Amino acid sequence: MSDALDTAAKPIKKPKRVLPERFKSYKGVWVFIEHEHGHVHPVSWELLGKGRELADKLGVELAGVLMGGDGDEIRAITAEVGAHGTDLCYLAQHPVLHDYRNQSYTLGMTELVNTYQPEILLLGATTQGRDLAGSVATTLLTGLTADCTGLDIDPSDRSLLSSRPTFGGSLMCTIVNLATRPQMATVRPRVMPMPARDPARPARVVEHALQLDESAIVTKVLDFIPDARADKPQLPFADFIVSGGRGLGKPENFQLVAELARTLGAEVGASRPAVHAGWADAERQVGQSGKTVRPKLYIAAGISGAVQHRVGMEGADAIAGINLDPGAPLFDFANYALIGNVTELLPALDKAFARRLATARTQRAQAHEEADRGEV
Amino acid sequence: MHIAVCIKQVPDSAQIRVHPVTNTIMRQGVPTIINPYDLFALEEALRIKDETGARITVLTMGPPQAEEALRKCLSFGADDAILITDKVFSGADTLATSYVLAAALKALDAQDPLDLIFTGKQTIDGDTAQVGPGIAIRLGHQLLTYVSKIRELDPANRHIVVERRAEGGVQVLRSALPAVVTMLEGTNEIRFAGMPDMFRAARQELKRWNRDDIAADLTQVGLKGSPTVVAQVFGPKPKAIKALRIEGDTPEAIAEAFIDKLFTDFPQLEAALLEHLDQLGQQGVTQ
Numbered sequence: 186m187s188d189a190l191d192t193a194a195k196p197i198k199k200p201k202r203v204l205p206e207r208f209k210s211y212k213g214v215w216v217f218i219e220h221e222h223g224h225v226h227p228v229s230w231e232l233l234g235k236g237r238e239l240a241d242k243l244g245v246e247l248a249g250v251l252m253g254g255d256g257d258e259i260r261a262i263t264a265e266v267g268a269h270g271t272d273l274c275y276l277a278q279h280p281v282l283h284d285y286r287n288q289s290y291t292l293g294m295t296e297l298v299n300t301y302q303p304e305i306l307l308l309g310a311t312t313q314g315r316d317l318a319g320s321v322a323t324t325l326l327t328g329l330t331a332d333c334t335g336l337d338i339d340p341s342d343r344s345l346l347s348s349r350p351t352f353g354g355s356l357m358c359t360i361v362n363l364a365t366r367p368q369m370a371t372v373r374p375r376v377m378p379m380p381a382r383d384p385a386r387p388a389r390v391v392e393h394a395l396q397l398d399e400s401a402i403v404t405k406v407l408d409f410i411p412d413a414r415a416d417k418p419q420l421p422f423a424d425f426i427v428s429g430g431r432g433l434g435k436p437e438n439f440q441l442v443a444e445l446a447r448t449l450g451a452e453v454g455a456s457r458p459a460v461h462a463g464w465a466d467a468e469r470q471v472g473q474s475g476k477t478v479r480p481k482l483y484i485a486a487g488i489s490g491a492v493q494h495r496v497g498m499e500g501a502d503a504i505a506g507i508n509l510d511p512g513a514p515l516f517d518f519a520n521y522a523l524i525g526n527v528t529e530l531l532p533a534l535d536k537a538f539a540r541r542l543a544t545a546r547t548q549r550a551q552a553h554e555e556a557d558r559g560e561v
Numbered sequence: 562m563h564i565a566v567c568i569k570q571v572p573d574s575a576q577i578r579v580h581p582v583t584n585t586i587m588r589q590g591v592p593t594i595i596n597p598y599d600l601f602a603l604e605e606a607l608r609i610k611d612e613t614g615a616r617i618t619v620l621t622m623g624p625p626q627a628e629e630a631l632r633k634c635l636s637f638g639a640d641d642a643i644l645i646t647d648k649v650f651s652g653a654d655t656l657a658t659s660y661v662l663a664a665a666l667k668a669l670d671a672q673d674p675l676d677l678i679f680t681g682k683q684t685i686d687g688d689t690a691q692v693g694p695g696i697a698i699r700l701g702h703q704l705l706t707y708v709s710k711i712r713e714l715d716p717a718n719r720h721i722v723v724e725r726r727a728e729g730g731v732q733v734l735r736s737a738l739p740a741v742v743t744m745l746e747g748t749n750e751i752r753f754a755g756m757p758d759m760f761r762a763a764r765q766e767l768k769r770w771n772r773d774d775i776a777a778d779l780t781q782v783g784l785k786g787s788p789t790v791v792a793q794v795f796g797p798k799p800k801a802i803k804a805l806r807i808e809g810d811t812p813e814a815i816a817e818a819f820i821d822k823l824f825t826d827f828p829q830l831e832a833a834l835l836e837h838l839d840q841l842g843q844q845g846v847t848q
Contacts, residue, residue: 202790221728285727286734287694287704311728316706319694323659328788331655331689351794359793403703407722408733424837449834450841461597467746474688481833482823503827505819506804516804521822523807523815533812534819541820545835 202363211366214240215303218251228309230269234380237270242338246272254283267388281397284406291320310371328362329369350473375421375477420476428454432487436464441531456488472497487527490515562615564606567680568599570630598681600751601744635762636754647771652784659695664775678741697741706743
């Protein structure tokens with residue numbers, strides 16, 4: 186569970202609803218294995234880590250669900266599904282499933298769920314996962330909770346407890362699904378930690394032959410234009426991030442954030458208010474409605490640290506906040522509080538880091554030189 | 562051509578405050594806005610109207626106050642507005658919401674057949690992105706989510722070509738009308754309302770539809786029709802240790818003290834930072 190959760194504080198009060206008899210046989214935890222052009226999205230592995238935990242608490246099996254076109258490269262993914270902690274992998278291959286399309290994948294997933302009846306189905310909250318999750322949940326008329334930051338099992342009735350920020354990210358809530366199955370949830374990339382990979386771990390492969398007909402699938406893929414990776418911010422996987430918020434005072438001061446980021450080779454992030462004010466690009470937004478990040482170092486300048494921002498960055502190893510207000514909520518979970526004027530502290534940090542890194546480089550070069558001369 | 566745009570009136574979340582003692586939401590006086598993502602959907606519909614003379618009907622499910630959001634849409638240039646409001650609809654999760662909106666869209670389609678249904682990619686209060694897909698499934702229409710561009714629209718031959726944001730690239734999809742399109746943010750910018758439309762918006766009669774107007778099955782609406790329920794709401798938990806305040810008389814002193822402390826507490830960080838900068842240097846990224 187996320188650190189932002191305080192489930193012990195108040196007991197969970199569930200409205201009384203009875204699970205219909207037909208759902209009682211639903212067993213097992215499933216994770217949708219998302220892939221595009223031969224690459225599995227890392228969120229699928231992250232979900233298998235959390236899925237393993239849930240399956241163990243329930244005493245049931247964890248399965249990956251893999252759909253795709255004919256061909257060995259899809260089949261090869263099943264070994265990786267096993268290596269990331271599953272007991273089995275459902276495999277549905279069909280030429281119609283070569284590219285992700287809403288209609289064909291919804292048909293496929295719905296048939297798999299109705300056939301094998303899992304109690305929990307998790308998907309990544311990506312453009313593909315959200316597109317599919319909403320369609321599958323509506324087809325099955327079951328509940329779906331989006332963008333969960335915490336997942337757990339209620340031992341009293343084996344139900345899934347899905348936690349997420351609510352009310353624009355000022356509070357957290359726990360959502361349950363009492364009367365339908367499967368219990369569906371999406372989780373964003375980088376929210377759950379990556380599980381250890383064990384290549385020796387086998388997974389049973391259960392092949393399922395789907396009856397699909399290309400002529401019945403209305404939407405056709407004409408083209409795929411891959412992103413030029415270099416020109417897009419790679420926030421979710423960045424190790425160093427400097428973010429700015431409304432506390433910077435004016436848009437020009439965002440430049441100070443960019444300068445410190447350049448010195449550290451860091452990505453530039455932004456809070457939602459800063460993005461809404463037009464100070465930074467939406468691609469750079471960190472938080473519940475932006476990107477979730479897990480850097481080694483996160484420096485937040487002029488960001489108060491509302492829940493909506495916190496859930497996107499509290500997985501960072503080290504968090505430093507720069508703020509005029511020592512009472513900012515950020516300091517309830519950050520490691521370091523730098524109290525003062527951001528427009529003075531950012532340039533000071535930039536200079537101090539630059540000096541420190543230059544010194545470290547010189548020392549390292551000297552050490553190498555000495556080692557080369559055999560004097561060590 | 563007839564286009565429906567589904568919108569939501571949402572609280573301006575930047576202004577939501579939590580009561581410091583009771584940890585509950587202070588709703589009083591929070592201004593409402595049209596969900597910003599829905600404005601990209603409305604503008605896209607308006608551009609089609611500019612080119613083809615399509616009629617635009619805006620719909621929302623919400624309390625009577627949501628009328629204000631609909632009037633705003635009329636002022637931007639939408640032709641008609643329907644407020645779907647009934648106390649039995651309240652407490653709906655995304656499944657029950659998509660049921661009501663789909664039922665209203667069916668009723669609208671029966672009066673004046675729909676070619677396209679637009680909505681935003683998600684709302685800023687729920688952030689779920691589930692209602693658009695839900696509507697498409699319930700209506701049996703094609704679903705095109707995260708659309709960044711409409712390349713072709715041919716109502717006569719009933720086809721549409723769009724660019725859809727996927728992970729790692731853009732999918733170019735050819736699909737059939739009627740379709741449900743959820744628009745990506747940043748694809749356009751909502752126009753300024755013109756004077757004639759502002760006057761019209763203030764006077765025009767809105768349609769108000771209740772459970773009977775959309776022939777709602779009452780087991781599928783509101784709380785009763787919602788499989789998910791909120792079991793608990795809670796505030797963020799402070800970590801056991803508060804942030805360490807870095808002391809110093811000047812910004813420079815604070816910066817130095819911070820870096821000392823940081824590299825002492827996280828001994829691998831300095832080396833990791835150097836290595837990271839070396840890698841960037843090798844990739845030709847200027848520092």
